Amino acid sequence: MKPAKQLQQNPWIRLMRFDKPIGIYLLLWPTYWGLWFASNGQPSLKNLIIFTLGVVVMRAAGCVINDYADRHVDGKVERTRHRPIPAGEIAPQHALLVFFVLLIIALGLVVATNILTVQLAIVGTLLAACYPFLKRITHLPQLGLGVAWAWAIPMAFAAEQQALPEVLWLIVVAIICWTVAFDTYYAMVDRDDDLKTGIKSTAILFGQYDLVIVASLQFMMLLFLVIAGHYFDRGWIYMAGLVMAAGYFIHQHLQARERNKENCFRAFLNNHRVGMVIFIALALDYRL
Numbered sequence: 001m002k003p004a005k006q007l008q009q010n011p012w013i014r015l016m017r018f019d020k021p022i023g024i025y026l027l028l029w030p031t032y033w034g035l036w037f038a039s040n041g042q043p044s045l046k047n048l049i050i051f052t053l054g055v056v057v058m059r060a061a062g063c064v065i066n067d068y069a070d071r072h073v074d075g076k077v078e079r080t081r082h083r084p085i086p087a088g089e090i091a092p093q094h095a096l097l098v099f100f101v102l103l104i105i106a107l108g109l110v111v112a113t114n115i116l117t118v119q120l121a122i123v124g125t126l127l128a129a130c131y132p133f134l135k136r137i138t139h140l141p142q143l144g145l146g147v148a149w150a151w152a153i154p155m156a157f158a159a160e161q162q163a164l165p166e167v168l169w170l171i172v173v174a175i176i177c178w179t180v181a182f183d184t185y186y187a188m189v190d191r192d193d194d195l196k197t198g199i200k201s202t203a204i205l206f207g208q209y210d211l212v213i214v215a216s217l218q219f220m221m222l223l224f225l226v227i228a229g230h231y232f233d234r235g236w237i238y239m240a241g242l243v244m245a246a247g248y249f250i251h252q253h254l255q256a257r258e259r260n261k262e263n264c265f266r267a268f269l270n271n272h273r274v275g276m277v278i279f280i281a282l283a284l285d286y287r288l
Contacts, residue, residue, distance in 0.1 A: 015085070027055050047159045067095060117155055146183075185214065
């Protein structure tokens with residue numbers, strides 16, 4: 001049965017996942033990493049507002065296009081069958097219209113920056129729009145999501161510096177590794193249903209080696225952030241934040257070791273704390 005609380009929620013809010021803000025957090029923290037690195041710890045208020053609102057809008061757009069792409073599949077999966085489109089609450093064409101409206105809003109935000117940021121935003125929009133369809137053609141849709149997620153970093157540097165220094169790609173690679181890792185936990189929840197419906201994912205690709213590969217990706221993420229910290233001359237507070245993040249990764253691994261669906265989902269959710277603790281440490285490191 002569909003929970004009573006969910007029945008009462010506006011279908012448009014559920015379509016854009018405003019009732020489940022975890023995706024906003026997971027995108028917001030690395031976006032803030034980029035702004036703080038790019039601005040030497042002092043991002044402009046204008047860019048902070050633009051990127052914060054942009055995260056909210058683009059995450060909503062990503063959820064809408066994802067549900068549109070999965071409209072013929074979600075109804076066959078227990079966890080997603082009550083989403084607004086398969087439940088018949090919102091017509092697919094109306095969802096697609098909302099997606100384009102959200103893109104227009106996002107474009108309206110980014111034009112207040114500079115031409116380089118706008119150009120990068122167009123590329124980022126294409127990446128976000130393509131991700132949901134990758135699940136049909138490759139077992140690496142999480143890699144596509146990681147690239148889309150990490151695209152906030154060059155955009156942040158473009159907005160703050162109007163330049164793209166090579167060192168920013170260390171942060172990009174770190175975020176890609178992290179995103180593939182946490183979204184694999186998410187995909188492990190749906191692995192059985194995905195096998196039945198033909199949806200591809202890293203959880204299926206990695207098979208029995210899923211936890212080993214996730215741990216390896218998390219290690220690589222931390223390694224790239226350590227190297228980036230060296231190039232940006234970050235101190236012990238930043239490094240302490242990475243150590244705390246490593247502690248969260250160990251906790252996630254222990255949570256998911258039996259591959260129980262609920263625990264895998266909890267491990268996925270825990271990545272909000274990873275992003276938050278790294279950001280807090282980075283911000284404090286610049287201040288102190």
